[in-house]
Structure formats: structure tokens, C-alpha cells
Amino acid sequence: MTDKTVFKRFAIGIIAIWLVLFALVPNLMVIIASFMTQGESEFIVWTPSISSYQRMLDPLYLQVFWNSFYLSAFTTVLCLLIGYPFAYLIARAGPKARPILLLLVIVPFWTSSLVRTYAMIIILNANGLLNSTLLGLGLINEPLQILYTDTAVIAGLVYTLLPFMVLPLYAAIEKLDWRLVEAARDLGARKVRTFVSVIIPLTMPGIVAGSMLVFLPGLGMFYIADFLGGSKTTLIGNLIQRQFLSARDWPFGSAASVTLTVTMGVMIWIYLLSAKRANAKVEV
Amino acid sequence: MKKLLIAVALAGVLGSANAAEEKVLNLYNWTEYMPKEVLKAFTKETGIKVKESNYASTEEMYAKLKAGGGGYDLVVPSTYFVQRMAREGLLEPLDHTKLPNLKNVDPKFLDQPFDPGNQHSVPYLLSSVGITVDSAKVDPKTITSWLDLWKPEYKGNVLLMDVARETFAVVQKALGYSANDTDPAHIEAAFNKMKELLPSVKLFNAESPKVSFIQGEVSVGITWNGEAFMGQQEKKSLTFVYPKEGVILAMDTMAIPKGAKHPDNAHKFLNFVMRPEIAAKISESLGYGTLNAEAIKLLPKELASNRIVYPTADDLKNAELLEDIPTETQGLYEKYWSELKTAK
Numbered sequence: 001m002t003d004k005t006v007f008k009r010f011a012i013g014i015i016a017i018w019l020v021l022f023a024l025v026p027n028l029m030v031i032i033a034s035f036m037t038q039g040e041s042e043f044i045v046w047t048p049s050i051s052s053y054q055r056m057l058d059p060l061y062l063q064v065f066w067n068s069f070y071l072s073a074f075t076t077v078l079c080l081l082i083g084y085p086f087a088y089l090i091a092r093a094g095p096k097a098r099p100i101l102l103l104l105v106i107v108p109f110w111t112s113s114l115v116r117t118y119a120m121i122i123i124l125n126a127n128g129l130l131n132s133t134l135l136g137l138g139l140i141n142e143p144l145q146i147l148y149t150d151t152a153v154i155a156g157l158v159y160t161l162l163p164f165m166v167l168p169l170y171a172a173i174e175k176l177d178w179r180l181v182e183a184a185r186d187l188g189a190r191k192v193r194t195f196v197s198v199i200i201p202l203t204m205p206g207i208v209a210g211s212m213l214v215f216l217p218g219l220g221m222f223y224i225a226d227f228l229g230g231s232k233t234t235l236i237g238n239l240i241q242r243q244f245l246s247a248r249d250w251p252f253g254s255a256a257s258v259t260l261t262v263t264m265g266v267m268i269w270i271y272l273l274s275a276k277r278a279n280a281k282v283e284v
Numbered sequence: 285m286k287k288l289l290i291a292v293a294l295a296g297v298l299g300s301a302n303a304a305e306e307k308v309l310n311l312y313n314w315t316e317y318m319p320k321e322v323l324k325a326f327t328k329e330t331g332i333k334v335k336e337s338n339y340a341s342t343e344e345m346y347a348k349l350k351a352g353g354g355g356y357d358l359v360v361p362s363t364y365f366v367q368r369m370a371r372e373g374l375l376e377p378l379d380h381t382k383l384p385n386l387k388n389v390d391p392k393f394l395d396q397p398f399d400p401g402n403q404h405s406v407p408y409l410l411s412s413v414g415i416t417v418d419s420a421k422v423d424p425k426t427i428t429s430w431l432d433l434w435k436p437e438y439k440g441n442v443l444l445m446d447v448a449r450e451t452f453a454v455v456q457k458a459l460g461y462s463a464n465d466t467d468p469a470h471i472e473a474a475f476n477k478m479k480e481l482l483p484s485v486k487l488f489n490a491e492s493p494k495v496s497f498i499q500g501e502v503s504v505g506i507t508w509n510g511e512a513f514m515g516q517q518e519k520k521s522l523t524f525v526y527p528k529e530g531v532i533l534a535m536d537t538m539a540i541p542k543g544a545k546h547p548d549n550a551h552k553f554l555n556f557v558m559r560p561e562i563a564a565k566i567s568e569s570l571g572y573g574t575l576n577a578e579a580i581k582l583l584p585k586e587l588a589s590n591r592i593v594y595p596t597a598d599d600l601k602n603a604e605l606l607e608d609i610p611t612e613t614q615g616l617y618e619k620y621w622s623e624l625k626t627a628k
Contacts, residue, residue, distance in 0.1 A: 038611070041368070041371070043347075060619070060622065060623050060626060064622065067626065125499045126500045127500050143500075147501065148487045148501065230485075230486060230487025231487065231488035231625070232485065232488065233625055233626070234622045234625040234626045238625075239622060242618055244347060245341075245343060245347045246343040246347070246448060247614060248343070248615070
């Protein structure tokens with residue numbers, strides 16, 4: 001056995017133990033808990049049952065899932081619309097400007113997103129920076145009510161998740177083969193046609209990857225909706241949290257969590273399939 | 285003789301264990317429920333460093349302790365959870381020989397049915413849930429009943445706390461039921477009444493409701509009395525109304541969770557906060573009523589006569605103390621709470 005294989009086994013061994021202890025075992029516990037029942041003074045009673053999953057079919061909880069998916073999908077579309085031109089500009093920027101622009105995308109990660117969300121409250125509130133500036137400039141006569149509305153929630157989500165869209169898009173646009181774009185032009189395609197038929201398909205892996213990186217975390221970011229939206233909507237995250245912290249119903253909280261994980265898993269699987277197909281197409 | 289030796293040896297071991305107790309106290313407390321200066325004074329006197337973590341609902345604290353997490357040495361449960369926690373073995377018995385200052389506490393709050401003989405808890409503060417009003421925007425005289433919050437002119441200006449239990453207790457009282465009513469039909473009626481209020485609600489917040497009043501986001505809201513008092517220090521126009529149907533009372537206690545690593549420090553801290561001058565300082569700083577009879581004598585006159593902190597007997601007419609409710613009822617509250625915030 002060479003030093004190299006010893007190192008390899010050691011490295012893989014540590015990761016394997018880590019994953020088993022902190023990913024596999026907790027997830028198994030959640031899955032097991034989701035098939036148990038709730039008790040008066042015990043969080044879990046060891047009586048197997050699928051009642052928690054049956055309760056998930058209650059229109060109320062389906063609505064909660066729908067609200068979360070809708071909010072996250074809306075955020076993803078906005079991030080794509082804002083992020084694509086931005087990533088395009090970075091990729092086309094000169095070699096000096098590019099690293100600076102990329103750095104600016106990453107800078108927000110240096111602060112906790114919780115702190116940045118609090119900062120948004122200070123900017124958006126009735127007597128906040130935004131309103132006092134607009135009032136001072138005479139553009140509005142009374143403060144805009146932005147904080148604790150859906151607008152504030154969407155703004156917060158887009159702001160937090162935009163870098164996750166921009167970075168994969170940048171990577172995809174940056175390695176685009178511009179000779180294909182020139183060929184399309186030479187063959188008489190107009191700018192819009194070139195963009196739709198050549199650039200978008202070629203950068204599709206970046207679009208899909210960016211959308212997944214925004215959509216999936218977006219499903220779980222209930223604290224942004226709580227802080228900026230005034231806790232007026234129940235999202236999946238709120239639902240799960242409240243089962244554990246307030247309702248004393250661990251089996252149901254676990255079932256909601258398992259349902260969310262499975263849904264996300266299916267979406268990642270679809271993504272992998274489509275990424276494979278997109279790559280195959282590009283190679284042709 | 286042999287027994288005596290063992291006892292001596294044991295005492296020696298225990299004694300050395302006590303002496304070796306690390307100079308740390310992990311306090312798990314409601315948000316903004318212990319003045320920083322009191323913690324500092326305690327550390328200065330004893331050398332024990334206090335690490336504080338916070339929660340915004342007793343349910344949350346209970347869930348964490350029950351799950352075996354935290355490593356806390358001292359918690360601040362409301363009375364209606366003391367009974368449940370003691371019954372489920374989540375609390376250490378208190379050693380009264382280490383708590384001589386218990387004599388300062390008003391006897392009418394001691395030896396209550398939820399904790400006979402104060403085996404597991406000592407009284408801390410009395411809080412009430414009423415209506416905070418910004419008198420710059422709303423004349424407090426026009427608000428006398430919980431139902432006044434439903435008036436259309438407050439649309440988009442109402443704050444509710446993000447806690448199902450207290451809010452249901454309020455609406456049940458507004459409808460003429462008991463705050464501790466567990467009849468599903470009455471709870472459903474309260475839920476339907478809440479749905480009518482929803483268009484008026486600007487936000488739900490229990491961590492620090494006063495902030496939204498100070499920022500001018502809301503003009504009326506259901507909050508704890510201390511929030512109105514603390515808010516008033518920063519914004520003079522804030523005041524507090526005791527609705528005629530009766531406010532919701534909660535008495536908070538301090539207790540040591542099972543398996544606490546620093547029980548000795550916890551006892552020292554308990555005894556410290558029951559000193560009259562410290563208890564008075566806490567009430568003065570937080571705006572909640574102290575249950576310490578000796579401390580009341582030390583309060584500045586303007587605080588002792590401040591109705592937000594020390595309501596008159598008339599203010600507390602029809603007031604009701606929260607009691608423990610079955611898990612089933614809590615689950616029902618939570619389901620309605622999710623539903624309230626889901627329907628568009």
C-alpha cells in the first residue's frame with residue numbers, strides 16, 4: 001500500500017463517517033419519526049402510523065406547499081431576468097473590470113444574510129432611509145408602505161439569492177463559443193434570433209443550474225418572509241418549525257420535512273437529467 | 285461508623301465537585317427579560333459569567349428542554365408550564381437552604397397549586413397581555429374593549445404577537461369565553477373572529493413588538509405590558525390599555541432544568557435576583573411587576589404608580605391567569621394559526 005492510497009482511504013473515511021453521522025443518521029431519525037404518533041406528554045409515541053402523511057393531504061397544508069413553491073418560483077424568474085444581463089455584462093467586460101465585478105457579486109457573502117435582512121428593515125421601514133430620502137427630495141408626500149408587504153419579501157429574497165443565479169450564468173456565458181454567434185450573424189440571423197436560437201441554448205446549463213440554486217434554497221428561507229413580510233404567510237419552513245417548537249407534534253413536522261426533501265430530490269433528479277441532455281446537445 | 289465514613293467521603297466528593305463548578309451560568313430566558321446591568325452586577329460580585337440565550341414563547345423553551353438540548357442552568361417558565369415540566373421530570377428540585385431571599389417574595393405568590401411548596405420554581409415577574417396604543421395616532425380613550433381593534437379605521441395598523449396561545453386567549457376573552465377554554469367550538473369561533481381581524485394586521489411579532497411602534501409602522505396592537513413600558517422610554521406617545529373584558533395574566537418563574545451543569549451557580553443567581561434592590565431594579569428596567577414584597581417598598585414613586593407596570597385592582601377586573609392546556613388543544617391552536625396565515 002503506497003502513501004497515496006493511505007491518504008485516499010483516510011480522506012474518504014473521514015468524509016464517510018461525517019456523512020453517516022451528520023446526514024444519514026439524522027435523516028433516518030426524521031423518516032422514522034414521521035411514521036410514529038404524537039402523545040400528550042411525549043413528542044413521539046412508538047406506535048407506527050401513516051396518519052402524519054394523511055394529514056399532509058389536508059388542503060390547508062397543500063396550500064402551504066403551493067405558497068412556498070409560488071414564492072420561490074417567482075423569485076427565481078426575477079433573479080433570472082435581472083441576473084442574465086448582469087452575468088452577460090461581466091462575461092463581456094474587459095480583463096481588468098471582470099475580477100472587480102465578480103468580487104462585488106461575492107462581497108455580500110461576507111456578512112450573514114440575517115444581518116443583511118435586518119439592514120433591509122432599517123432601509124424600508126416607514127421612517128427608514130428610503131422613505132426619508134424620497135420625502136426629502138419631495139418625490140412622495142407620505143411614506144411608502146413597503147415593509148411587511150409581499151414586495152418587501154420578494155425584494156429580500158431576490159437580493160439574497162441573486163449571486164447564486166449570477167455565478168453559474170457567468171460561468172456558462174464566459175465559456176460560450178463566440179464563433180457560433182458570429183456564424184449565426186454571418187448566416188443572416190438578427191440579434192434577437194441569435195440570442196434566442198444560439199446563446200440561450202448554449203448557456204442553458206447555466207440557466208438551469210442558477211435556477212436550481214435559487215429555487216431550492218428559496219423554499220427554505222422562511223425567515224426572510226417572516227422579517228420582511230411580518231410573518232403573515234405560513235411557508236413550509238414555518239410549518240415545520242412550528243410543529244417542533246410550538247405544536248409538540250414531531251411526527252407531523254417530520255412528515256412535512258420528509259415530503260419537502262423528497263420533492264427537492266425529485267427536482268434535482270430532473271435537473272441532472274436535463275443537464276445531461278443539454279450537454280449532449282452542445283457536444284453535437 | 286462505616287455509614288458515617290461513606291457520608292463524609294461523599295460529602296467531600298460533592299463538596300469538591302461544587303467547589304470545582306465552573307464559573308459559568310447558562311440562562312435561557314425570554315427576549316429582553318433580564319437587564320444587562322443585573323447580569324453585570326452578578327458577575328462582578330461572584331465572578332460567575334452569565335451566558336444568556338433567548339426564546340419568544342414558553343412552548344419553544346419547553347420543546348428544547350424536552351428534546352434534551354441546550355445545556356441550560358436556569359429557565360424562566362410561565363406558571364402554566366411549571367406544572368407540566370415538573371410532572372414530566374424536566375426540573376431539578378430547589379434547595380431552599382441556598383435561597384434565604386425567598387422570604388422577600390410576597391407570600392400570596394408562594395406555595396401555589398402549580399408548584400406546592402415552591403419545590404421547583406421561584407416567582408419572578410408578573411406580566412399581562414393588553415393593548416399598546418400610540419396616542420399620537422389614536423386616542424387611547426376610544427379603546428376600552430378588545431373588540432375595538434376590529435374597527436375599520438385601524439386597517440393595516442394593527443400588530444399581533446406571533447404566539448398562538450396568547451392571541452387565542454385574547455380573542456376567546458373578547459368573545460366572552462375563558463382564556464383557558466378548550467372547547468373546540470369556542471376555539472373555532474375565536475379563529476373565525478381572528479380571520480376578520482387579519483386584513484387590519486400589519487405584522488405578527490413577539491420578539492420585540494415595541495420596535496414597530498417606535499418605527500411608526502403600527503398604531504395599536506396586542507402586546508405584553510413591559511413592551512409598552514420599554515417602548516414608552518423611547519417614544520413618549522406609547523401607552524397601554526386594559527380592555528374591559530379582562531387582560532391575560534402570566535406569572536413567570538425561574539427554575540433549574542434537570543441535569544443542569546451549574547446548579548450551584550443557578551441557586552446563587554436565584555438568590556441574587558430575589559434581593560429587594562435587584563428585584564426593584566429589574567422591575568424598573570423592564571416594566572413588569574415584581575412579585576417581591578420587599579422590592580415594592582424600594583420602587584420609585586412614579587414607577588409604583590405607573591399603571592402600565594402596576595395595574596390597579598380595577599384594571600385587573602376580569603383578568604385571567606393562563607393555565608396548562610392539553611397537547612391536543614395546543615395542536616388545534618397551531619393548526620388554526622397556520623390556516624390564518626395561509627388563506628388569502
